[in-house]
Amino acid sequence: MRSTSPLPGLSLSLGFTVTYLSLLVLIPLSASFIKAGMLSFSDFWDIVWSDRTRAAYSLTFFSAFVAAVINAVLGFLVAWVLVRYEFPLKKLVDAMIDLPLALPTAVAGLVYSSLYVESGWLGQFLVPLGIKAAYSKFAIIWVLVFTGFPFVVRTVQPVLEELDPEVEEAAGILGASRLQTFFRILLPTVFPAVLAGFAQAFARGLGEYGSVIFVSSNIPYETELAPVLIVTRLEEMAFPEATAIATVLLVASFMLLAFINTVEYWSKHRGT
C-alpha cells in the first residue's frame, strides 16, 4: 500500500487519535509510573516486597493462572463440541459463551456468591462434600473462570473451523488412530490459539476486581488479591503504596500483552 494515499482525512484522524489516546490513556498511565518513580528505590522495594503485598501478588498470580488453565481445558472442550458436533440449541449455547464479556462483573460476583453459600442452589450440595466455593480461594478461582471463559473458546473456534479435513483424513489413511491424529495433528495446530486465549484469560484474571470482592472474604494474607489491596491502600489515603503496587501489576499486564501479541503473530504466520 502507498504511504501517500489519495484518501482524505489522514491528518485529521491521526491528530484526533493520538490526542485522544494521549489524554485518556497514555498520560494517565504515565502518571502511575512517574509517581512510582518519585519513590526512592528502597521505599518502593519495601512496599512491593512486604509480606502482605507479596501474599496478595502470589494469590493474584496463582488464582489467575489456575483459572486460565481451567479455561484452556474447558474452553477447548466447548470450542471442539461447538465446531464438530451437532446438537439442539447449538446457536443459543454458542451465543451464551460471550455472556461473561457483556455481564457486569459485579453481577457475576453477586450471583456466584449467592449460588455457592451454604444455603445456595449449588452450595447446598457442595458444602456438605467439604467444597467451600464461597469466601475461599476456590471461590476466587471459580469466579475468574467465569470472567475469562469466552477467551479460549473464541480463539480456538475459528482455528478448528479452518482445519482442513483432508489433513485428518490423510492421517487416518496413513494408519493413525483417532487419538494419535488428535495429539499429533490437531493439538499442535490448535495450540497457539489455546495459548493466546489462555494469556487473555490470565491477563483478565490478574486485574479482576468487581467479581472477586463479592466471593472473597478479602482477608489480608489469606484471600486478599492485589487489586483489592490497591483499593484498601487508596481508601487509607496511602497513595504511594497504592501506586507502587499498581505499577508492578501494570508491568505484569504489559508483559502479558506483549506475549499475547507475539503468540497471535506466531499463530497467524506459522506454517504459511
Place this chain on the structure above:
Amino acid sequence: MALDPQSQIPVVKRRPQDPKWVRVFLTISALFVVLLIIGIPVLHVFFRAFENGVGSYLKSLFGNANTRHSILLTLSIAPRAVLLNLIFGLAAAWLIARFRFPGRTILLTCIDLPLAVSPVVAGLVFVLMFGMQGWFGAWLADHNLQVLFGTPALVLATSFVTLPYIVREIIPVLEAYGEEEELAAVSLGANGWQMFWRITLPNIRWALLYGIILCNARAMGEYGAVYVVSGRVSGMNDTMPLRVEKLFQEYDMPGAFALASVLTFVALITLVLKTYLEKNLMPKHGTESAGQK
C-alpha cells in the same frame, strides 16, 4: 476430487467422525460446563429477583431513591463514554485501516492497552491525575472544578476501560471492504465528508452498531475503575454496579438482585443483537479479497 471406489460418485469433503459415544460424552460434558458456568447463574439472577413476585420486584427497583438515582446516573454516564469512544473509534479505525505510517503497530498496541490494565489501576491513574495529591488536583480545587468523585471522572474512567471496543469492531470490516469504492468516490469529486457519509458509513454501519452495543454494555457494567474514582456516596455518585454492591453489603438481597437483573437483561439483549448483527458485518459480494493483505 476423491472418488468413492464403489459408486464412482465424488465424495463430499467431510471430517472423519468420532465414535458416537465420544460425541455424546463430549457434547454432554460441554453442555454441562456451559450450563454450570453461565446458564445457572443467569437463571439464578432472575429467580432471585422475582422470587417474591413482580410487585416486590418493582418496589425494590423503583421504591428506593438511591437505586433510582443509580439507574439515572448510569444512563447518563454510559452514553457519554460511548459517544467519546465512537468518535475515537471512527477516527482511529479510518487511520489504521486506510493508511500506512511509521508507528502504526505501536498505535494498535496502545489501543489495546486498556484491555490489559486492571480496572482498579485504570481508576487509580485518574486519582493520581485529579486527586488532591495529583498533578492537577490543586489547580482544579483553586478553580472550584470537581472532577474526581464527580461525573467527569466517572465518564473518563468508563471511557478508558471501554476504549477499544468500537474501534476493534470497525477495523476488520473496513479492511475487508477495501478502499476501491472510496477511491472511486474521491476521484469522481466527492469531498471527504460526502465520501464518509455515502460510502464508508453505510459499509460499516452494522459493525458500528455492534461496537456501540458492546461498548455500552461494558460501560454500564464497569465496576473497578468507577469504584475507585467515585466517592461512593449513595444517591450522589453510585452507578448501578456500585449500587448492587452496596445493597449486597446492606444484606438487601431483593434490591441487589432486582438491580442486577436489569444489568443482566442488558447483557442478554447485547448477546441477542450480537448474534443477529454478526451475519451482516462483512461485505457480501466478493469484495472480501480486495482489502485483505
